[in-house]
Amino acid sequence: MDAEESAAQESLLVGRLRGTVDGVIIASPRSTGAALSEAARGLPSVLVNRVLKQLPSVVCDNTAALFDAGDHLYALGHRTIALLAGPSASWAAARRSQAIRRWAGGSRVRLLELGPFRSTFKGGMQAGAALLGTDATAAFAFDDLMACGVIAELTAAGVSVPAQRSLVGCDDVLLAQTITPSLSTVSAPMDDLGKMAVQTLIRQIEAPAGEPVHAKLPGVFVARGSTAPAPKR
Template identity: 35%
Template sequence: MATTIRQVADAAGVSIATASRALSGSDAVVPATRDRVLRVAAALDYTPSRLARGLVTGTTGNIGLIFPDITNPFYTSFLAELESLVGAYDMGIVIGDSHENPDRELALVRQMSTQVDRLVLTSSRLTDEQIVAAAGRLPVVLANRRLGGDVVVPPRLSQMVIDVDAGFTAAVTHLHELGHRRLTYLDGPARSWSARQKRTVLSRVCGELGLALTVVGIERPDFAAGLAACADLDPDRATAVLAFNDQVALGALAALRARGIDVPGRISVIGCDDSLPDGLAWPALTTVDSSSRALGALAAAAVLDPESHPTGSVPTRLIVRRSTAVAAALPHSTHRDDTTQEPS
């Protein structure tokens, strides 16, 4: 049975109130008494109750963390870094998964607002107005998302993003140097902020380099979406596929392999996030490293010091592996202008 504060107080010869103040570091307790209480607590292996402490301080000691898809390994590294840093300060984490559903995410925000002290929204699918409203109730950390430029950022909102410009520019440039001229992009969810950033960079760089870009919209950025998107992809119409994330790219590789289409001999494939364990993708996946662990560190800093309103961005870089190679020659009949398709 866990040691109670009453047992600590009795063993130290003080009242429960004095023991509580001593354990919280209050200056109202004389140093000799505080030291005696701390020694007794250590000897009895006493752990303060977060619930009991919350009744005194009006706080929970917990933060809320909402993911759009907790099964995505990108968020595993983010969570590991965040938990490691805030856990050192005896803060707990309450996790919610919106399953890529904005309505579900909003319900989780409202539920957690009464149960946690701060809220971390990762890759949020909410509207700017809904995020601002949440920050009116408690401090909010917005990870991998930024409010629109015309939105007034509330004082209790911190923002940090992944800057995809360098990584996606390098990805398109890499393919161009390998002779690719027709690219298919497997896009992210329509309400994904990062999907819009990636699409903007790709459109700009493809335009600058003279590459034809076809955008295929998907609803949920996972393995199944990549599998479906490449089930009927015409290898005579494109020599490279870029994916919103590694999970989609993994599905694309599986679909192409099932159809007997060689990667990278016939089609090159590039993912994003560098989130897959070594050996899971075959061939080894060329990808844009977006370091979710670094994003988790930025989010932890904002959680631990919300009054400083920290912001920041995580740079991206291309990691070249075995899923990209010199472009295969396309049949002569396909060498005509394409019309870039917008995501569905």
């Protein structure tokens, strides 16, 4: 069931499932912690891409991979870098932004923060338009779909990726590998995350009184065609 990023719809949909399923996997929810806990009360549940103390969760920890991505950009000569932030209600967006800020704080770079933007292709086009108004030579996009919109907007404006702007995405969806240029991104172990979420949910169903399990799997930075040496001024 798709809540289309609506926090109110999430609670309604979880409530609608009550009594018809043995358990539910809730992916990238936007609801508040209190609303999620109430909606899932008494229903075995696992959060994916979000952590709450009260509910089991499975997340991809992208911190080290984002540091690697930042070091990659730095090694290519980029010193002014933009952070194209994801949706303000997104737990994952907040954590990714925090990781990038931490990396920038320990590096000799100037970090420009733009957004928040929706994690959609159109949101990426809006982020690309904002990026064009800066002197940043590289940017982190919240996710790959947003990054694709950024590339489209830059290309329409006659700005080449990666010759004039380098770009890093996150998640490594199939589109990241098929777009031109292919997208440098943080690859998440999607299959392993899915398996672990199902296994965690089964344990919840079989032993609902157990302590919530919070599992983390690491992401890995993959350099591809959307990053290149910074243009010479």
